[in-house]
Amino acid sequence: MQNHITPNFSFAPIIPERASGSRVWDTEGREYVDLAGGIAVNALGHCHPKLVQALHEQSQKLWHISNIYTTRQAQELAAKLVNHTFADKVFFCNSGAEANEAALKLARKYGRDRSDGSKTEIIACTNSFHGRTLFTVSVGGQPKYSKDFAPLPEGITHVPFNDTAALEAAVSERTCAVIIEPIQGESGILPADPAYLEAARRLCDRHGALLIFDEVQTGMGRTGKLFACEHSGVVPDILSSAKALGCGFPIGAILTTDAVAPTFSPGTHGSTFGGNPLACAVASAAFDIINAPGTLAHAETQGGKLRTALERLGRETGVFKQVRGMGLLIGCVMADAYGNRAGELVSQALKDGLMVLSAGANVVRFAPSLLLSDEDLHEGIRRLKTAVQHWLQAV
Structure with missing residues (x-):
């Protein structure tokens, strides 16, 4: 097939055609076990029947009406997010990058509104990832993603992840926000220490700054709780969500409080497709399944099984030196x-019928469906073991 898409993507050498649960079939009819989850998006696997039903029913009613109006679907989803989190208000958009862009804009305006204009500094972590817009790629502490797009937005300071002393030295009266991933995803599945998140909360309170948790990858049941920050008990002022929020249908959101939300006064920010009825209907159906105690418990249980199996494989083959993560977000x-x-092992796994991911150059990442069955888990590990053996023979 001739490729007519811009070359910023390096596509895998297969073309997926259809999928169900944790299995995918390509255009040649070959089957794969999917332990990648569309990069932590397909939290309920592929084509979950209740999501298909929600999409079909909504598609017969209303697709788009613009942000001149609100809709029942948007209000119902927002109410679910508010009723089950710290939040009082929700802003809808289309992706994680847009959610973080909105969170950062909200924080910067909040700081400017409460100062002489000097409270604009954003503190972020090195090796973080917050999206691909110019603003979010600048806040993410990875020069490889931002260096080609200079000059970059100013007023951004990066500190080492999990370094409380560095964070304490950086936060000041000029700081409008601190943004942290509870688990750094793209840089290697690195959980934040609870003490680090507690220190961030304390410093933000002391200096009148907002604490933003980027839960685009870690949220919506991925770690065995609705949002990963719940493991530490630290409550942010703003939380960004996307990926699994729509389980494959594009949607993003920020959650915030009544103390912060009024900063977004009419006209200050917007999104043409944000709160789209189709997206909200699917996300609302997904929320009900993900937030069920049985689903969250299953994700935690299966995460433990997968981690144990990966640790065993690492010991037997010598390929992995550490397995880390939470729930069903795991890095080897x-x-x-x-x-x-x-990346080489990920490519070999695909040849052997297994979809996994990399997280940086040194970590193999797993982010499967929260409904992952024992059968698919064991078959995935079997195929991974085969891939490791094939790869070791070639290296």
């Missing part, structure tokens, strides 16, 4: 002898 760190070669 390559052993020193195979450093920075995670």
